[in-house]
Amino acid sequence: MKINKGFELREMCGEHxxxxxxxxxxxxxxxxxxxxxxxxxxxxVEGKEFTPESLAALLMGQYDVDEATAxxxxxxxxSQWVSVGIVTE
Amino acid sequence: MMExxxxxxxxxxxxxxxxxxxxxxxxxxxxxxxxxxxGMSMRPFLEDRRDKIVLTRPKTPKVGDAVLAEIAPxxxxxxxxxxxxxxxxxxxxxxxxxxxxxxxxxxxxxxTKQLIRKGKSYLPEGRAWRWYSAxxxxxxxxxxxxxxxxxxLPRNWx
Numbered sequence: 001m002k003i004n005k006g007f008e009l010r011e012m013c014g015e016h017x018x019x020x021x022x023x024x025x026x027x028x029x030x031x032x033x034x035x036x037x038x039x040x041x042x043x044x045v046e047g048k049e050f051t052p053e054s055l056a057a058l059l060m061g062q063y064d065v066d067e068a069t070a071x072x073x074x075x076x077x078x079s080q081w082v083s084v085g086i087v088t089e
Numbered sequence: 090m091m092e093x094x095x096x097x098x099x100x101x102x103x104x105x106x107x108x109x110x111x112x113x114x115x116x117x118x119x120x121x122x123x124x125x126x127x128g129m130s131m132r133p134f135l136e137d138r139r140d141k142i143v144l145t146r147p148k149t150p151k152v153g154d155a156v157l158a159e160i161a162p163x164x165x166x167x168x169x170x171x172x173x174x175x176x177x178x179x180x181x182x183x184x185x186x187x188x189x190x191x192x193x194x195x196x197x198x199x200x201t202k203q204l205i206r207k208g209k210s211y212l213p214e215g216r217a218w219r220w221y222s223a224x225x226x227x228x229x230x231x232x233x234x235x236x237x238x239x240x241x242l243p244r245n246w247x
Contacts, residue, residue: 013107019115026115027123029141 001078001089002049009034009042018042018086032084037063038077052078106163112144113159113198121145121202130182131155131167133239134221136247140206142167144199150178153222155213157199160190165198171227183225186233 008021016039018032034042037059044058055074059065065073081087105127112122123143126135135142144157155169158180168190172179178197180190204211204218211218226232239247 010111012111021120025121025123025143028112029123029125 001051001082001087003042003046003081003087004085007086009039009046016042032086041074041077105165109157109165109198110163113157113165116144116146116199119146122199123205126167130184131169132184132236133225133247134183134206134218135204136206140204142201142205143203145202146200147197148200150194150197150200155201155204156180156197158190158192159196159198160192166190169222184236186229186236 006020007018009016009018011017016034016036018034019026019028040062041055041058045055052071052075055078056067056070059070059074060067063070078087082089112124115122121143123141125138126140126142127137129137134140142155147156148154150156150170150173152170152173155167157165157167158178159165160180166180166182168180168182168185170178171181171189173194176194178192178194180192181188201213204213226235
C-alpha cells in the first residue's frame, strides 16, 4: 500500500495535520490529524510502499514496544488511513 | 501502552492567529480553503460551528462583500465590507450591532467563493445571498431586535 498522491503532512500550531494539497479546495472542516508516532510513521513511509507489518517493524525500531502491540496499532492505523481515503491498498 | 492512532476529527481546534495565517498562505498559493464558521458575528446567515465558507484569492473588494481580513498583525476577521474610502476598508459583522473594524485594501486576505448554510451552498453572486445582503438592516436598533429574535428561535429554525 501507498500514500495517495496530493496528501501532505504539515505541522500547524503543534498539531500534525494532513491536508490535500493536490486538491484545489482544502477543506479544514474535515481535518485529519495524527499524533506524534503516527506522524513519524507517515514521514517514514512517504513515497514508499508499505504494509502493516513493515509499519510494525518501524515502530519496534523506534519505540519500546512488543511485536503484537506494534502490529495491532499499525493495522488499526492503516485501516483508518484507508477508510478516510489517504492510503490505497 | 503506546498509542498509534490517527484521529479523524471533524474539527481540530487551533489558535486562530497561527491557523489563519497558514490559511492565508494556502490561499495566496492559489488554493481555495473551506473553513467551518466560528463565532456569532456573521449571524443570522452563518451559524457558529454549523456553517462553512469557501475562501479564495481576494478579488477587487467592494461594499457588501464578506471577506477575510487581517485587521491587526495576526488578528483576522471574516466580516462584511460596509465602506471603502481612500484605500481604507471598514468592516462589520452582520451579527454585530456596534463595532466595526478597519484595514487597508491590501489586508484583505480572501474573498468568498461559496457560503454553505445548513449544508446548502450559496454563491456570493447568487440571488439568495444578494437578497439577504440587501435586506439585512444596517440600523443598529433594528439589527439588535432581529438578532434577539433570532437568538430565541429553536436551533433548527435558525
